[in-house]
Amino acid sequence: MDAKQYLQQIFFLKHMIKDNLQELEKLKEISTSLRGVFHRDNTTVILEKEITERIEEFQAKKREIENLIGEVNDSRLKTILLKRYVHLKHWETISDDLEQSYRNVSRLHNKALKEFETLYNCKH
Numbered sequence: 001m002d003a004k005q006y007l008q009q010i011f012f013l014k015h016m017i018k019d020n021l022q023e024l025e026k027l028k029e030i031s032t033s034l035r036g037v038f039h040r041d042n043t044t045v046i047l048e049k050e051i052t053e054r055i056e057e058f059q060a061k062k063r064e065i066e067n068l069i070g071e072v073n074d075s076r077l078k079t080i081l082l083k084r085y086v087h088l089k090h091w092e093t094i095s096d097d098l099e100q101s102y103r104n105v106s107r108l109h110n111k112a113l114k115e116f117e118t119l120y121n122c123k124h
Helices: 003-007 009-035 042-069 075-086 091-098 102-123
Strands: none
Touching: 003 009, 003 075, 003 102, 009 042, 009 075, 042 075, 042 102, 075 091, 075 102, 091 102
């Protein structure tokens, strides 16, 4: 796994949790429509447990990534990495927040990834 893939783990975990929550809601709707009230069965209990485990994994991974990003020396580069990979902001939003052009943010992001990759490779 390279540094960028490592950083993107938060994004993918968030979407897995979202998908699981949607699936759980559908199961609850089906259960309620069939029985008139929601009844927890094995399927929903297992899914709820999986969601809880994924949320814990998400929180731990987020803290781990935040700590490693915190070791980046340049505050501009650190800010870009945090906004993109921890706060999951879109590039346009990051550009607006930093009052920088999209092109400049892209250039700084590439520089940030190189610095982060050095830190990541030292730790992994």
